[in-house]
Amino acid sequence: MALSPLDIHNKEFGSKMRGYDKDEVNDFLAQIVKDYSSLIKDNEGLKKELADAKEKVQYFTDMKEALNQSIIVAQESAEKVKNSAHQEADLIKQQAQQDGQAILSKAKADADQKLHQAQAQTEQTLHDAALKRQNISVQTEDLKRQSRVFRQR
Template sequence: MITPLEIQNKEFKRGIRGYKEDEVDEFLDQIMIDYEKLYKENIELKDKLEAAHHQMDQYKGIEETLKNTLIVAQNAAEDVRASAHKKSELIIQEAESKAGDIIAKAHREVEDIRNEFESTKKQMQIFKTRFRTLLQSQLDSLIESSDELVEENQDSQTA
């Protein structure tokens, strides 16, 4: 590619009926200025393009990192969810086991209370029977005593 400096330093041979040297020089100066602008603009655009490619590569790297991070996060979330599910199942099983133990204990206590009630009921029945027997015996004894007194009283009145 031709550089602006090469355009500036270019010299043409002179011919017999050549172009006017001032017009050619002026035209070459104008071309050199325009070409220099285009040349610099081309270099700037190449630099910008290179920077854009570099930035795009960085974004691709970031995108890949984000994809991997998202996958790791999804896996971690699944692991946490699965762990929480297992833990909840264990808590439920433990609660059901404790509930079963509490119910069994309550049934035993109810059974113990029933047995104690039955025992107390039997003791009360025995007590009633003994008390009735005692009262009957005392009543019989009183009746005998009273009959003896009445007989003694009658014997003492007849005598």
């Protein structure tokens, strides 16, 4: 067991002939007690500082672990969002292609319908023109006949 300053202070030495000077020994022991007390206080202070430092290290280690977990979760979330965005983009692309095909089909159908209407109108116009021509031919023949009849008279 380590000596305490009180143990050093209370230590008594026996005397012998021609021994050491008691005052010098007591002064030296007093100095040792003082230095030893100072060292013990310093040691206790250093132990406290070490405990505080260990506590801080543990705190920062825990924080580091929490941050690492947060980073992993954030990366996983970002990956999920990225994959979700790609899937949504693919769906939007497919929908746009379907919409484009529908618009193209409708436009073709409208164009075909208008072409058929235009052809029908052209045929009707040709038919009307043929009837007018025939009518005019009949009227022309009738006028020629009337003209001959008039000359003959």
